[in-house]
Amino acid sequence: MTEGTLAKRAAVRVQGLWKRFGEQVAVAGIDLELPAGKFIGLVGPNGAGKTTTLSMVTGLLRPDQGTVEVVGHDVWRDPVAVKARIGVLPEGLRLFDRLSGRELLAYSGRLRGLPGAEVDKRATQLLDVLDLAGAQHKLVVDYSTGMRKKIGLAAALLHNPEVLFLDEPFEGVDPVSAQTIRGVLERYTDSGATVVFSSHVMELVESLCDWVAVMAAGRIRAQGTLAEVRGDAPSLQAAFLELVGANGRDAGSDLDWLGGGAR
Numbered sequence: 001m002t003e004g005t006l007a008k009r010a011a012v013r014v015q016g017l018w019k020r021f022g023e024q025v026a027v028a029g030i031d032l033e034l035p036a037g038k039f040i041g042l043v044g045p046n047g048a049g050k051t052t053t054l055s056m057v058t059g060l061l062r063p064d065q066g067t068v069e070v071v072g073h074d075v076w077r078d079p080v081a082v083k084a085r086i087g088v089l090p091e092g093l094r095l096f097d098r099l100s101g102r103e104l105l106a107y108s109g110r111l112r113g114l115p116g117a118e119v120d121k122r123a124t125q126l127l128d129v130l131d132l133a134g135a136q137h138k139l140v141v142d143y144s145t146g147m148r149k150k151i152g153l154a155a156a157l158l159h160n161p162e163v164l165f166l167d168e169p170f171e172g173v174d175p176v177s178a179q180t181i182r183g184v185l186e187r188y189t190d191s192g193a194t195v196v197f198s199s200h201v202m203e204l205v206e207s208l209c210d211w212v213a214v215m216a217a218g219r220i221r222a223q224g225t226l227a228e229v230r231g232d233a234p235s236l237q238a239a240f241l242e243l244v245g246a247n248g249r250d251a252g253s254d255l256d257w258l259g260g261g262a263r
């Protein structure tokens with residue numbers, strides 16, 4: 001394969017993906033083609049189906065129907081090849097939190113088959129860059145939300161994956177840590193790797209991503225470059241509200257009892 005075809009290859013290709021939980025349709029037959037080497041935002045309101053989609057794309061949840069390929073490998077037929085090439089920061093951060101940060105990275109690295117000395121070197125650098133060196137011997141269970149996100153990110157990056165999937169990586173993270181995470185992710189995508197992250201913070205997606213997919217009620221409403229998805233709207237937020245059909249809704253009109261004055 002030439003450099004050119006490699007560069008054009010999709011990082012993720014999803015076709016006809018469905019997931020139902022009982023009566024609830026979480027993901028309703030979506031198609032997605034996420035280009036390699038981009039900073040990609042999967043955006044949508046609460047309950048849109050972002051987490052369910054990312055869980056199916058990363059091999060954590062079996063779809064009812066449809067196929068997912070990550071860097072050319074089928075996630076469900078070739079899971080080992082896919083898992084070797086991806087890093088995942090899942091929602092809810094189910095980490096082994098009775099380990100210290102350093103131990104968690106050592107464990108993740110060895111699980112990925114990296115030699116001990118290489119794990120040590122990479123762990124030291126990641127802990128340093130993510131400003132966790134001072135807390136490396138503290139148990140992860142005692143970390144703050146932002147620290148947990150950062151150690152989860154370090155564990156997901158340790159084996160230098162081709163594609164990194166992050167579910168709400170900035171939620172509960174202070175501005176300083178957010179800037180640190182952002183710097184690490186920008187450096188990572190500059191080297192040709194792909195980041196796919198879910199968020200409902202439009203300003204963040206607009207400032208970080210070069211490619212966006214908008215999801216609502218289990219369907220993809222738009223996908224393309226930031227400029228394509230934004231169209232003529234003044235901001236991604238405005239385009240998003242238009243796409244998910246929330247524009248003009250007066251959320252306060254029924255709450256006539258709310259406010260100071262009469263009880």
Ligand SMILES: Nc1ncnc2c1ncn2[C@@H]1O[C@H](COP(=O)(O)OP(=O)(O)OP(=O)(O)O)[C@@H](O)[C@H]1O
Pocket residue numbers: 021024025026044045046047048049050051052053200
């Ligand atoms: N395990 C489950 N059992 C039942 N219903 C579920 C389950 N997981 C998700 N759902 C439902 O599927 C729909 C999509 O949920 P999902 O968590 O994928 O949305 P999301 O876009 O990630 O939302 P948020 O931004 O609030 O995290 C929701 O209606 C949710 O209630």
